Every structure is written in structure tokens, then in C-alpha cells.
Amino acid sequence: MLTVENLHAGYETARVLEGISLTVEDGESVALLGRNGMGKTTLVRAVCGLRPPTVTADSAAVDAASGGTRSRVTFADTDLLALPPHEITGTGIGLVPQGRRVFGSLTVEENLGMVGGRRKKGNGKTQRWTIPRVFEFFPRLEERARAMARTLSGGEQQMLAIARALMTNPELLIMDEPSEGLAPTVLEVIRERLTQLRNTGLSVLVAEQNVDFALAISDRVFILGEHGSMAWSGPSETLHDDPEPLHQHLGL
Amino acid sequence: MNATFLVQLVLNGLSFGALLFLMASGFTLIFGLMRISNLAHGAFYVVGAYVAVVTVAATGNFWAGLVAGGAVAAAVGLLVERGLLRRVRNREMPEVLITVGVLFVLTDVVLAIFGGDARSVNAASGAPSGALVVGDFAYPQYRLFIIGVTVVIGLLLFALQRYTRIGAIVRAGVDDREMTSAMGIDIDRVFTYVFVFGAVLAGAAGAIGSGLLSLTPFSGTEILLFAMVVVIIGGLGSVGGAAVGAILIGLIDTVAKVYVPELSYFTIFAPMALVLVLRPQGLFGRTA
Numbered sequence: 450m451l452t453v454e455n456l457h458a459g460y461e462t463a464r465v466l467e468g469i470s471l472t473v474e475d476g477e478s479v480a481l482l483g484r485n486g487m488g489k490t491t492l493v494r495a496v497c498g499l500r501p502p503t504v505t506a507d508s509a510a511v512d513a514a515s516g517g518t519r520s521r522v523t524f525a526d527t528d529l530l531a532l533p534p535h536e537i538t539g540t541g542i543g544l545v546p547q548g549r550r551v552f553g554s555l556t557v558e559e560n561l562g563m564v565g566g567r568r569k570k571g572n573g574k575t576q577r578w579t580i581p582r583v584f585e586f587f588p589r590l591e592e593r594a595r596a597m598a599r600t601l602s603g604g605e606q607q608m609l610a611i612a613r614a615l616m617t618n619p620e621l622l623i624m625d626e627p628s629e630g631l632a633p634t635v636l637e638v639i640r641e642r643l644t645q646l647r648n649t650g651l652s653v654l655v656a657e658q659n660v661d662f663a664l665a666i667s668d669r670v671f672i673l674g675e676h677g678s679m680a681w682s683g684p685s686e687t688l689h690d691d692p693e694p695l696h697q698h699l700g701l
Numbered sequence: 702m703n704a705t706f707l708v709q710l711v712l713n714g715l716s717f718g719a720l721l722f723l724m725a726s727g728f729t730l731i732f733g734l735m736r737i738s739n740l741a742h743g744a745f746y747v748v749g750a751y752v753a754v755v756t757v758a759a760t761g762n763f764w765a766g767l768v769a770g771g772a773v774a775a776a777v778g779l780l781v782e783r784g785l786l787r788r789v790r791n792r793e794m795p796e797v798l799i800t801v802g803v804l805f806v807l808t809d810v811v812l813a814i815f816g817g818d819a820r821s822v823n824a825a826s827g828a829p830s831g832a833l834v835v836g837d838f839a840y841p842q843y844r845l846f847i848i849g850v851t852v853v854i855g856l857l858l859f860a861l862q863r864y865t866r867i868g869a870i871v872r873a874g875v876d877d878r879e880m881t882s883a884m885g886i887d888i889d890r891v892f893t894y895v896f897v898f899g900a901v902l903a904g905a906a907g908a909i910g911s912g913l914l915s916l917t918p919f920s921g922t923e924i925l926l927f928a929m930v931v932v933i934i935g936g937l938g939s940v941g942g943a944a945v946g947a948i949l950i951g952l953i954d955t956v957a958k959v960y961v962p963e964l965s966y967f968t969i970f971a972p973m974a975l976v977l978v979l980r981p982q983g984l985f986g987r988t989a
Contacts, residue, residue, distance in 0.1 A: 452966070497881075497883055499879055499883065533882065533887075534879070534882040534883045535882045535883075535885050535886055535887045535888070538883060538885035539885055544881065544884075546880060550877055550880045552873040552876045552877060552880070552881075553871055554872055554876055555869055555872055555876070555877055559869040559873075560873075561869050562866055562869060563866060563869040563873050563881075563884065563886070563889075564884040564885055564886075565884060565885030565886045566884065566885030568885070587875075597743050613884065614884075617884065617885050632792065637950075662963075676940070
């Protein structure tokens, strides 16, 4: 479904990803782990079309110059590197960004109503998300429907960020550190909801620092290592049985 | 000083403030969303004003002048945004320099076509004219009309911002451009709409202002200066702030020009400096 191949991405001052490949299959939930600064957010931003980072060889001209080390990111056979963010959302990718980034001066309801993507037509697979349905899924948001998003608690903002992404009717939900700054009880609610979403067939790619949380909601794990390369990948279960790769690459 | 004079003074201040609001609201919206100090806004005013003067002269109809002024300003705005600004998006210096360039070039084009002589107030046929007389109180109806039209436009603008989806999208864009596009919104298209909408307001201000103030090719630059003071006082990006700032500056400037005409620029820049020192984000602005 999502295929990242040989991704080179970085910033003016630093190269971060040096040839990363990963896949997320239809209906699969994948966790992306790695210490701070290893490039989790860079990868998420690159996939979603947010710039910076610049993606090396994301145009044909650079492609020719660099001799075929072209970065490729495709989703359902669409080349994402050629698309602006709003069109990437339109292909069926919903983003829950790092730091939530809800629209603070909009009410909860307005945050949900402003989205584009596939808001109107759905994703063709699962039941279409509407504001009433999102409120049913996160009852807490219905209670705060008229509140300005900036007045919400961290947990409520995270629910809103997820709900907002769902309103684009994604087939793949990409989340960047959803556990950040959340109390354990709130995190439990989020985990439960994500499990429910996975059961509907939604694919998930989640970049996380919180290993327990990541393992609890994923089928497969990728660990980013030094020098912008992939250090380890395999089923989440393997890490339950033998956490050695976690010690080695995350310093746990 | 008698009460009649005071009322007239306040109404003069409010009608000038109304014009300033039409200029400042578009300017502040464009800044809030695109982070561009759009100096070409002054050119839209002049274009709207001269088109209105020509149209009113030809048709004898104020409303035709208003529509034509707004429409031509919209077309010019569309060309500037699509043809020039879009090419240098997110590069602050080229963006500002282009808007300055557009202001100079269009001002000179108007100068070349119409000459530099001041036009006296555009005889606004079809709009209310003459004096409103209540007892021994007399006041030009046109000025009241301007205040009325602006209040209507202001309320529409507020309703549009507050109660429609496009309004929510614009506010979301002011909050966080990147996330707005990540939520599936074509932000470049929103930029174009807002920019053209601002141009329409500036063009309408020119058309209306040509019936209130004398007009030269440099009038746009002058009123732009006032509008920028209004926006700084009100807070960049805040339409409500633009309304309050416009009323304040309209009143202050009108009163000051009567009592201390030799200090006229001081009296608008002093409040601005005060706001910048005490509350740099403006009265209604939010800190970044």
C-alpha cells in the first residue's frame, strides 16, 4: 500500500535519511521507532509532502544528475513525491502531526468541518466519517464541540487531531508521536480507539518514542538507526519475546 | 465648541475610519494568511477610485462606479497574485519588493493616463447626496451612507469569517498554514481567493473614497500608510482589530486635523508607537 524506497531526505544543514525503505501493507499497522534525531519526523513529513525536509532526487533533473539513486514514495501506485500535501491527503492518507497542531482559534466542530481530502466521498472501503460519527467515537469531543481548540486539554487535543485526520476518510493513518505528553489513563483511551480503528481495516503508520505503546498497537516494527539507515525491522511479537534489538538500537 | 460641531466631528471621524476599515481589513487578512505586507493594496485603491470616477462620469451612476471599481481592482489583484506573487511564494524579500514595485508602477500608469492634478470630490450620482437636516443640525448624507455601507460590509465579513466553512478554512490558515494543507485544503487557492477579496475591498474603498476625499494618483499610497497604522494598532491578522483600529485612527486624525493640524502625522504615529511599545502584537493580535 505505502512503499518508501531508498528515501534520501534532509535539511540544509544536515542529511537525515540516507536510503530508507519501508512498506505498510493493506490493513497493517506499522510502528517506526528510533532515538531522538534519527529521522522519524523527517520520514513522516517527507511522506506527507511537507517541506522541509528536501527529498534528494525528488525531481527528474536531480535523478539524472545523481545517477539513479532516486527516492521513491508511492501510495496505492501514486507517486507521492510529485504531489503537494493537500493532494496527498486526497489519495487517502490522514496525518496526526507531532504536537497535535489543532487549529486553536477554531472550535472543535470547526476543526472537523474544515478538512478536505475525501471528506465528502469517503474512502470507498469503510463507512464514511462524519462529525456525528466522530463524536460517537470520541464522546468527549462532543461535550467540547463549541469550545475553542486551544482551550482543550492535551488528551482532548490528541483526540481532536485523530478525529480531524479521520474526517479526511483515510485508508492510511500516519501518526507522529501520538503518546507525547499524555497521562497514562488518556493514553489507554487512545490505544483502545486505535485498536478499534485497526479492526475496521485502517492501515496505520505510527512514529513513536514510547516503545510499549508502539508495540501494543503494531504488527510490524522498523527501527531507525545511526547514519540515517534502517537498523532493524521485523514483527512486533519478536520484540516481545526477545527485546535485544530494542536494547541495541534504542539504548533501552 | 457646541454639541452640533462635536457630533459632526465624530461622524467625520467615523466616515474616514470606515474607509480605513475597508482598506485595513483586506490588508490584515492577506497578512494573516500569507505573511505578506501587501503594499500593492494602495494601488488597488487608486485603480478602484479612477475606474469609479470614469464610470460615474460615463454612466452617471454611483453604483456602476462602485461595481466597476471593485471588479477592475479584483482583476488587477488576480494578475498580481497569480502572475507575480505565486512565483516567489515563501520568499519574504522578493514578495515585499514585488508589492512595492506594483504600487509604484500602477501609480505611475494612473499618473500617465489621468495626470497629476487633484480631482475634486467625485460627484456621486445615485448615491445619497445633499445634507441631512434635523432641526439646526445639518450633515452630508454621503458620509452617513459610507458609514452605513461599511457597517454592512463589516458585518458580512464577520459572518463570513465566523459562520462559514470557507471562513473556518481561512482562520485555520492563519493559525497553521502547513496543517491546513495537510488536511486536504489547497492553500494556494485559498491565498488567491483572499488576495482577490482584499483587492475588491480596496477597490471599493477607492470608489467610495473618490466621493469623499480629493483624488490624485498618490492617494492610494497615502491611505495605505493610514491603513498600515490601523493594522499595527489592531493587530496583524485580526479583522476585529482592524475595525477598532480604523475607528480609533479615523477619530484621532479627524479631531487632530481640526485642533492641531501641524501635528497631523504625529497624532497617528504616536498611538502606533505606544501600542508597539506596550503591546507589540497589537490590541487584538495574538502572540506567535
